[in-house]
Amino acid sequence: MNEKIGRIxxxxxxxxxxxxxxxxxxxxxxxNDFSWGILEISSDMFRGGWGGLIVISAGLFYLSSLKxxxxxxxxxKALMAxxxxxxxxxxxxxxxxxxxxxxxxxxxxxxxxxGFLSTYAPPYPPVIFLLPFSLVILFSLSxxxxx
Amino acid sequence: xxLTADERWDxxxxxxxxxxxxxxxxxxxxxxxxxxxxxxLTGIPIAIAVLYGFWSVFSSFAGTxxxxxxxxxxxDGHFLPxxxxxxxxxxxxxxxxxxxxxxxxNCFEAFxxxxxxxxxxxxxxxxxxxxxxxxxxxxxxxGYMPRLAVLIDTIFHKIGLHGYAIxxxxxxxxxxxxxxxATRILETKKQRFIMMTLLAIFIPCGAQLGIMxxxxxxxxxxxxxxxxxxxxxxxxxLNKITPGKSPEILxxxxxxxxxxxxxxxxxxxxxxxxxxxxxxxxxxxxCAIVNILxxxxxxxxxxxxxxxxxxxxxGVPGETVGPLIAAFLRKDLAxxxxxxxxxxxxxxxxxxxxxxxxxxxxxxFVMLLKEGWKNLLGSLAxxxxxxxxxxxLINVIWKLLGVQ
Numbered sequence: 254m255n256e257k258i259g260r261i262x263x264x265x266x267x268x269x270x271x272x273x274x275x276x277x278x279x280x281x282x283x284x285n286d287f288s289w290g291i292l293e294i295s296s297d298m299f300r301g302g303w304g305g306l307i308v309i310s311a312g313l314f315y316l317s318s319l320k321x322x323x324x325x326x327x328x329x330k331a332l333m334a335x336x337x338x339x340x341x342x343x344x345x346x347x348x349x350x351x352x353x354x355x356x357x358x359x360x361x362x363x364x365x366x367x368g369f370l371s372t373y374a375p376p377y378p379p380v381i382f383l384l385p386f387s388l389v390i391l392f393s394l395s396x397x398x399x400x
Numbered sequence: 401x402x403l404t405a406d407e408r409w410d411x412x413x414x415x416x417x418x419x420x421x422x423x424x425x426x427x428x429x430x431x432x433x434x435x436x437x438x439x440x441l442t443g444i445p446i447a448i449a450v451l452y453g454f455w456s457v458f459s460s461f462a463g464t465x466x467x468x469x470x471x472x473x474x475x476d477g478h479f480l481p482x483x484x485x486x487x488x489x490x491x492x493x494x495x496x497x498x499x500x501x502x503x504x505x506n507c508f509e510a511f512x513x514x515x516x517x518x519x520x521x522x523x524x525x526x527x528x529x530x531x532x533x534x535x536x537x538x539x540x541x542x543g544y545m546p547r548l549a550v551l552i553d554t555i556f557h558k559i560g561l562h563g564y565a566i567x568x569x570x571x572x573x574x575x576x577x578x579x580x581x582a583t584r585i586l587e588t589k590k591q592r593f594i595m596m597t598l599l600a601i602f603i604p605c606g607a608q609l610g611i612m613x614x615x616x617x618x619x620x621x622x623x624x625x626x627x628x629x630x631x632x633x634x635x636x637x638l639n640k641i642t643p644g645k646s647p648e649i650l651x652x653x654x655x656x657x658x659x660x661x662x663x664x665x666x667x668x669x670x671x672x673x674x675x676x677x678x679x680x681x682x683x684x685x686x687c688a689i690v691n692i693l694x695x696x697x698x699x700x701x702x703x704x705x706x707x708x709x710x711x712x713x714x715g716v717p718g719e720t721v722g723p724l725i726a727a728f729l730r731k732d733l734a735x736x737x738x739x740x741x742x743x744x745x746x747x748x749x750x751x752x753x754x755x756x757x758x759x760x761x762x763x764x765f766v767m768l769l770k771e772g773w774k775n776l777l778g779s780l781a782x783x784x785x786x787x788x789x790x791x792x793l794i795n796v797i798w799k800l801l802g803v804q
Contacts, residue, residue, distance in 0.1 A: 298621065303452050310445035329432035333442070337449045344456035351460040355469030362470070397429075 259322045259393060263331050266386050267315030270338070273379035274312050277305030293376035300378065304341055308380060311337040323397075332394065335387040342384040349373055430656045434547065438653070443551040450544065454535055462528040463613045471523030475507045480515055487514075497691045508615075509740050517687035520611065520736055521680045528610030529675050530668075532574045537667040541659035545570075546651055553651075559635030560594050560646040561586065568595055572603040576760060577678055578671065579603070580767040590644025594635060596768060597779040600760035601786055602631040607679065607732035612752060615739040619749050626753050630790055638782065682761065686733050690726045699725065713788070715795035716751045717743050727755045746798045754791050759783065 280287045280294040281301035287294040295301045314334035318327045353372035356364050364372075403411065436442045489495045490502055500512030507519035539545055545567065553563030564585050572579035576599055583595045604612065604627065612620050639646070693699045699722045707718030719741045727734035734755045738748065759780075760768065768776045 299452075299456075303448065307445065307449045307452060310449070314442070314445075325427050325429060326432045326435070329429055329436055330442070332429070333433060333436050333446065337446070340449045340453040344453050344460075347457055348460045348464070351465035351469070354465060355473075358473070362473070394429075 256321075256323045259331075260319045262389065263315045263322070263334075264319050266383075266389075267312050267319070267334070269312075269386075270308060270315060270334070270383055271312030273383065274305050274308030274310075277301050277308055277379065281305060288376055291375035291377060292382065293378060295378065300345075304378075304380070307337055307341055308383075311335075311383075328393075328397070332390055335390040338380055338383050338387040341380040342387075345378055345381060434543075434653065434656060437544070437547040438550045440551065440554075443547070447548060447551060450539070450548075454539075457535060458528070458531050458609075459613055461531040462524075462610055463617075466527035467524050467610070467614060471519070471527075472506075475515075475519045475523050476505070479518075480504070480507055480510060483514055493695055496695060497688055500691070508736055511687065511691065511737065511740075513684050513687040513691070516733070516736060517684040520607075520732055521683040524610045524614060524736075525607040525679065525683070525732055526675070528606045528613075529574060529679075530672065532606040533668055533671045534664070536570065536574060537664040538659055540667070541657075541663050543654050543656045546653045550651055550653060555632075557646070558639070559598075559632060560639030560642065561591055561635070562646070562649045563651060564649060565591075565595055568599055569603060572599040572605065573609065574606040574671070575675065575679065576600060576603065576605055576764040577767050578674065580764060580771060583771070587647055587649070588645050590642050591646055592771070593642060593644075593775050593778060594638045596771065596775060597638065597782050598631055598635050600764055600768065600779055601634070601757045601783055602627045604756050605731065605761075608735055608756065611732045611735040615735055616748055616752060619745060619752075622749055623752050623756070626749075626794060627756055630757065630786070634782070634786055634790075683733055686726055690722065690733070690737075693725060694722065713795065714750060714754060714791045715798065716747050716754065717741060720751050720754070723751070723755060724758055727758045727761070731755055731758075731761050746803050750791070750794050750798070753794060754787065757783070757786055757790060 276287075277294055278301070281296050281298060284296050286296050295304075311334040314330045314337065318330035318334070321327050322331070349372050353364055353369045356362055356368070360368075437446050483499055484490075484502055487495055487499045495502070496512070498513045500510035500515050504510035504515070507515045507523070510516055539548075549563035549566045551563070552566050556562050556565045567585060568579040568582040571582050579599050580596055583592045583599075586592050586595055604624075609620075612623065616623070690699075702725070703718045703721040706721050710716050710718050710720060720738065720743075723734040723737040723741070726737055735752055738751050738755065741751075743751065759765070760783075765776075768779060
């Protein structure tokens with residue numbers, strides 16, 4: 254990935270990440286969950302509040318990496334921003350996995366196939382949407398290693 | 401033959417020229433990432449993200465999957481009715497000690513050695529301890545812990561400690577017993593005393609966190625906030641009044657590396673082994689002792705005597721005297737007992753904070769004694785002062801907010 258494309262891509266991703274983070278915080282302060290299509294933002298203090306702060310940090314990391322993007326210290330900021338998103342998205346997916354396996358209080362020991370699959374159905378939090386776009390850093394990393 | 405200082409330096413230079421290879425240092429991506437994690441501006445958001453991930457995985461694995469998903473069903477739906485029906489001598493004191501309340505429909509309320517005792521030890525605490533130590537070992541092996549120590553060094557200096565105090569502090573979130581041993585990485589007696597006192601009073605163990613997650617999930621944040629605030633407030637005071645030195649340290653920060661599963665599994669086995677040897681017997685023994693105290697009427701008597709203090713000074717019901725006694729044996733058990741007492745949300749928060757800052761559990765007590773009786777007596781003196789001051793202060797805060 255050349256510097257110009259990297260700067261444009263991670264610049265746009267940084268702005269979107271920052272917007273998602275700020276929205277997370279606003280929704281948490283508002284106290285009501287926000288849903289729009291398959292997007293859902295929780296007003297829960299832990300996921301929305303602390304999670305929102307982390308998403309904002311990720312957005313700022315992306316944006317601060319843009320100047321001289323391929324220099325190793327700048328590139329590490331973009332990589333760290335992606336790692337922050339992976340932590341949040343990873344824990345969200347892990348929460349769904351732990352919810353999908355047991356059969357519920359009055360049900361059988363293990364969940365039915367429909368119940369299992371329905372746990373993974375939308376709506377999703379913002380970081381899940383950011384996850385695939387943040388993975389592009391791995392492509393960039395492999396290019397760096399080859400070069 | 402004696403060498404002058406200049407001659408010595410010349411000799412050192414000659415030797416180093418022969419044995420040391422010099423080349424230009426080139427930063428790698430790992431170095432750059434390492435720098436980001438120790439600089440406050442970037443390191444603090446990263447630390448928040450790591451702790452967020454830590455807590456999220458901890459609560460969903462231990463709470464949602466293991467305890468709520470399987471163990472509650474196993475213990476309440478199958479084990480409790482079975483043992484209530486087959487255990488001999490229903491209504492007798494032996495039955496009460498081992499099975500507990502014959503009318504109870506869940507293991508939290510039964511409070512027998514084989515019901516609540518086993519449920520708390522195996523169904524709640526074991527998954528919590530397992531996932532806690534697994535993630536802790538991962539962070540240690542990756543190389544994040546020394547960086548966290550560097551990042552937090554300045555804050556810890558305010559309370560007379562240094563960055564490495566993060567190791568016993570985080571270990572204590574799993575169990576206070578290994579954490580007391582880990583205080584030996586601190587250099588001076590003053591530092592060890594401050595650390596042991598703070599972790600015995602203000603850091604809830606993994607078992608207690610697991611139970612709190614079960615009993616008061618919506619208030620756990622407020623309880624932790626009180627404990628963190630108390631940790632730094634009383635740490636600051638202890639630093640001012642304790643004689644001795646708090647020296648600086650040099651930390652060798654290793655590069656980030658892939659975790660070795662061999663290392664992790666060895667650490668996990670060792671720490672879980674310690675839990676089975678020390679904690680599980682104390683949970684079961686604690687249940688038996690508390691039941692004997694209930695049967696003998698000791699707890700009712702203590703509740704009557706201490707009610708004016710508990711209700712007047714701390715603002716909690718007199719019945720909390722039972723859990724406070726149980727807290728000396730196992731704090732997790734005490735929090736489980738609190739859940740059965742009728743009280744407001746704010747009284748519950750005060751009670752849980754009191755149980756946390758109350759005497760360290762007997763296993764920790766023994767470890768403190770091993771480190772020296774003077775330290776133990778000093779810690780206990782601080783502890784009694786903290787209970788009265790901090791417990792009273794929390795009650796005053798609720799009253800001022802008009803929520804008590």
